[in-house]
Amino acid sequence: MLSKDPEQARWFAEEVLPHEPKLRAWLRGRFPALNEADDLVQEAYARLIAARATGPVACARAFLFVTTRNLALNRLRHQRIERPEGAAEMDVVAIADEAAGVPETVVQAEDFKVLVSAIQSLPERCRQVITLRKIYGLSQREVAARLGISENTVEVQGAIGVRRCIEFFRRRGYGPKSRL
Amino acid sequence: MTSPAADSPLSDSIHREASHWVMRRDRGLSPIEQDELSQWLAADPRHRRIFAEHNWGWEELDRITGLQASLGAMPDPDLFASRRGARSSTLRRLRWWAPLTLAAAAVLVVFIQLRRPGGGVPEGMAAPASTSGYVTSAERRVLEDGSVVELNADSEIEVRYTAAERQVRLVRGEAKFSVTRSPTRPFIVTVGNITVRAIGTVFVMALDSMTVEIVVTEGRVAVESTAVVRPSAEVLHLTAGERAIVPRAPATSAQVSTLTPTHLAARLAAFDSRLAFQDTPLADVVSVLNRHNEVKLVIGEPTLASLRISGSFRSTDVDAFVRLLSASFPEIKADRQGTQVILRRK
Numbered sequence: 008m009l010s011k012d013p014e015q016a017r018w019f020a021e022e023v024l025p026h027e028p029k030l031r032a033w034l035r036g037r038f039p040a041l042n043e044a045d046d047l048v049q050e051a052y053a054r055l056i057a058a059r060a061t062g063p064v065a066c067a068r069a070f071l072f073v074t075t076r077n078l079a080l081n082r083l084r085h086q087r088i089e090r091p092e093g094a095a096e097m098d099v100v101a102i103a104d105e106a107a108g109v110p111e112t113v114v115q116a117e118d119f120k121v122l123v124s125a126i127q128s129l130p131e132r133c134r135q136v137i138t139l140r141k142i143y144g145l146s147q148r149e150v151a152a153r154l155g156i157s158e159n160t161v162e163v164q165g166a167i168g169v170r171r172c173i174e175f176f177r178r179r180g181y182g183p184k185s186r187l
Numbered sequence: 188m189t190s191p192a193a194d195s196p197l198s199d200s201i202h203r204e205a206s207h208w209v210m211r212r213d214r215g216l217s218p219i220e221q222d223e224l225s226q227w228l229a230a231d232p233r234h235r236r237i238f239a240e241h242n243w244g245w246e247e248l249d250r251i252t253g254l255q256a257s258l259g260a261m262p263d264p265d266l267f268a269s270r271r272g273a274r275s276s277t278l279r280r281l282r283w284w285a286p287l288t289l290a291a292a293a294v295l296v297v298f299i300q301l302r303r304p305g306g307g308v309p310e311g312m313a314a315p316a317s318t319s320g321y322v323t324s325a326e327r328r329v330l331e332d333g334s335v336v337e338l339n340a341d342s343e344i345e346v347r348y349t350a351a352e353r354q355v356r357l358v359r360g361e362a363k364f365s366v367t368r369s370p371t372r373p374f375i376v377t378v379g380n381i382t383v384r385a386i387g388t389v390f391v392m393a394l395d396s397m398t399v400e401i402v403v404t405e406g407r408v409a410v411e412s413t414a415v416v417r418p419s420a421e422v423l424h425l426t427a428g429e430r431a432i433v434p435r436a437p438a439t440s441a442q443v444s445t446l447t448p449t450h451l452a453a454r455l456a457a458f459d460s461r462l463a464f465q466d467t468p469l470a471d472v473v474s475v476l477n478r479h480n481e482v483k484l485v486i487g488e489p490t491l492a493s494l495r496i497s498g499s500f501r502s503t504d505v506d507a508f509v510r511l512l513s514a515s516f517p518e519i520k521a522d523r524q525g526t527q528v529i530l531r532r533k
Binding site for chain 1: 207210211212213214240384
């Protein structure tokens with residue numbers, strides 16, 4: 008890894024890289040039609056590093072899996088490839104797995120108070136949609152199935168959720184952070 | 188974005204549309220939708236800004252993905268349901284969240300230099316100026332998004348702008364980019380197999396046959412080397428004042444150092460304006476150069492003041508000017524004393 012920061016290099020080597028084999032295996036299994044695993048994984052890494060550069064990340068592994076999955080779904084849609092049945096299933100086991108990320112999760116729970124509070128402040132349906140999508144990494148379709156509502160409703164509720172969260176963040180002066 | 192008053196009310200249609208686009212983009216856009224989004228973003232500067240904020244907010248929530256994943260295998264949609272009246276009023280303002288600060292600068296400056304193989308370039312100089320004082324001025328081009336590219340002599344770029352990305356390839360020479368900020372349309376500079384992605388504001392980059400040099404003057408960049416094997420995680424983040432030498436071969440690792448403000452200024456001097464004089468008295472040339480530099484020229488012999496000078500040189504390169512002067516006027520002797528260069532007759 009190219010890194011000037013020994014701490015970042017250590018973090019990457021210890022908390023991120025070990026997940027790659029499983030991430031790739033999962034990607035191959037769920038998205039056999041996509042042959043751009045390298046691109047997807049690289050992009051997910053880039054997003055994870057960018058996110059961590061501006062604040063804490065609860066679980067690097069979950070972030071990686073969910074981001075990669077979202078990128079893959081996005082690409083499928085853009086290429087008009089029909090999604091194979093179950094392609095998007097983001098099993099929580101894949102996210103949670105072993106002890107990975109547990110120390111960070113425990114130690115930093117306080118750091119996410121604004122984010123958690125924003126979700127808590129949402130109306131019920133909205134809150135459920137955002138919780139399933141963001142905390143558990145379920146796709147739009149999976150959320151629809153789990154809550155017994157249409158995909159369109161998930162989309163609409165998600166949009167309301169985003170607006171309300173933005174409103175919540177603004178009231179608290181919580182905004183994009185820069186390392187400047 | 189700091190104050191809600193700066194924007195239209197959140198309930199208005201732009202915010203609704205922006206949030207819907209964020210959701211649609213998250214689940215994946217069809218090519219048609221991609222075009223629609225591009226058109227919508229281009230239709231009004233507010234669209235872009237508000238979309239960026241919503242997109243940021245949506246992605247910000249990714250930080251807590253998996254936060255509770257270890258608690259149980261069954262996703263609980265009511266994980267964050269409020270209990271016993273614990274409503275938002277109980278939420279404390281958290282002191283460790285600093286108030287929102289926007290990135291101060293709206294531009295990003297990239298500087299790329301293809302160094303001459305084997306030649307080596309002195310710090311702060313783009314090319315040896317000793318042999319000829321007549322150098323072409325940097326060419327300045329304004330790109331369609333308002334970004335500015337300054338090309339040094341014998342330099343060439345290829346600009347490829349799409350709705351999703353602003354791509355620039357440095358073909359040869361050296362260039363400095365002042366990039367208009369656009370979070371949804373990344374500005375990417377490629378030099379060979381190395382990619383520099385503008386995240387924040389200002390950076391500088393240089394390259395020879397073996398290495399790429401990147402100097403960040405403001406903001407930050409992500410550098411990626413798509414070397415042969417494309418090894419994982421070859422992403423290097425640089426912030427203001429940092430300089431990286433990135434090998435073009437995948438085997439070795441990047442060297443990163445921090446530049447002092449003086450070194451930074453020297454490094455950027457390659458793109459400083461060049462001064463052109465036509466039959467100008469030496470006294471005038473000296474006073475112009477002295478305004479640009481810490482090293483001051485002093486005319487130690489009054490009869491030299493009216494000497495006529497023609498030529499052009501980098502405004503910050505006193506040494507090159509002195510060399511040029513000595514070469515053109517053998518009767519002149521230059522003595523360096525600390526931060527002064529005294530010009531006398533031999």
